[in-house]
Amino acid sequence: MSSETKKILVFAGSLRSASLNRKLAANVAQLAQQQGAQVTLLDLNEYPLPIYNGDIEDEGMPENVHKLQALFAEHDAIIISTPEYNGAVPALVKNTLDWISRKQANGDSGIKVLQGKVAGIVAASPGALGGLRALLALRDQLAKLSLWVAPTQFALGKASEAFDSQDELKDNQHKEKITQIINEVMRF
Numbered sequence: 001m002s003s004e005t006k007k008i009l010v011f012a013g014s015l016r017s018a019s020l021n022r023k024l025a026a027n028v029a030q031l032a033q034q035q036g037a038q039v040t041l042l043d044l045n046e047y048p049l050p051i052y053n054g055d056i057e058d059e060g061m062p063e064n065v066h067k068l069q070a071l072f073a074e075h076d077a078i079i080i081s082t083p084e085y086n087g088a089v090p091a092l093v094k095n096t097l098d099w100i101s102r103k104q105a106n107g108d109s110g111i112k113v114l115q116g117k118v119a120g121i122v123a124a125s126p127g128a129l130g131g132l133r134a135l136l137a138l139r140d141q142l143a144k145l146s147l148w149v150a151p152t153q154f155a156l157g158k159a160s161e162a163f164d165s166q167d168e169l170k171d172n173q174h175k176e177k178i179t180q181i182i183n184e185v186m187r188f
């Protein structure tokens, strides 16, 4: 691996086993590897967190917050595959980012592990628009956390029909669009 190799953290904003966004995130991870990135595919099921509550934080930061902060800190960039819930980003994505923005184990603000990083954003939905409104909300949220969001984004509509029996994207144009996002993220 060269010193120029980009480390990208990819995760889906859904926990369910048959999640379309988890399938999309796995495709993103594979395509990013093909572009030469060093990729970590994060499963948020492995880092369960309560809904943010200042009382919980005051009692002692959940261990998974510090683990996630350390994981984010190790990477140059993130790519999120988000579902759309009622036109917005699901609570899981917001809650994860909110916890990560809190104090790190070394006392520094968690915002430091986010700011300046590059982000790519994709979404998947069984609906025709593919989660486009969630992407707009997520772009705004990430910008407020001082990440650079790649200009190209991808909303996979009719996502229930988009994957083959191996959970791979069937349409090469979809793969090309995702590769464009990955290249933007890596070029930054």
Ligand SMILES: Cc1cc2nc3c(=O)[nH]c(=O)nc-3n(C[C@H](O)[C@H](O)[C@H](O)COP(=O)(O)O)c2cc1C
Pocket: 013, 014, 015, 016, 018, 019, 020, 021, 022, 083, 084, 085, 086, 087, 088, 124, 125, 126, 127, 129, 130, 131
């Ligand atoms: C609470 C809730 C709200 C939803 N709102 C939307 C929506 O606004 N737009 C949309 O395209 N799909 C919406 N859906 C459908 C999701 O796109 C669909 O459940 C999708 O499969 C969730 O992502 P996942 O497969 O990665 O878990 C909603 C689903 C839930 C549970």
